[in-house]
Amino acid sequence: MPKHITIAIPHDLGAAEVIRRLDQRTDWAVRRLKRENISVTMTEWVEGRRAFTARALGQDVRGNIVVAGDILLLEAKMPWTIGVFAPSIEAAAKHYAARLLATAEAA
Template sequence: MPKPLIVDIPHDLGQAEAKRRLVEGTEQARAMLHKSGITIDQLGWSGDRLDFGVSAVAQKVAGTIDVGPESVRLEVKLPFLLALFAEKIQKVASKEGNLLLTKK
């Protein structure tokens, strides 16, 4: 089993604002992913942790997003086939996370 993909994204928004942006961002992502044929199987907040699961093309991905006061940590368990693309997925997740958490 491949190691989980982990992305830590620093921010200076404070925990509450970072979580608010992630809540809004996940709703936008849900609509975008649905149009792309990706199904969200699970999406639920428990405190400052988001547990999620998505599936597409017979591949299932599960992960968590933990919102901290100075960083957000994404941890995703990739199936073997997707683990081959872990570096690219990590770059995209980091870029999109930074855009979402940059002060506006």
């Protein structure tokens, strides 16, 4: 049975600024994940939503990034074989999201 996770990250930046910061730093995150043998592909933004696929251990994790005025949501659906790593995946996602949303000096 697939594992679903949703991570909510509150912010006070406004949706447009969050999207700008995510766009500005996406290459860094993708390169960093690639070093961990995780490949990531993403679609273009459509009304504050962007779909992604991450491939690790021969399995695909599919999800969405949803940006609203005061919250960033990361939603993912993963096969049960990767779902056992859900706590680690959630921790890594929170870490990367915080880095991506940080000011340029902190990132």
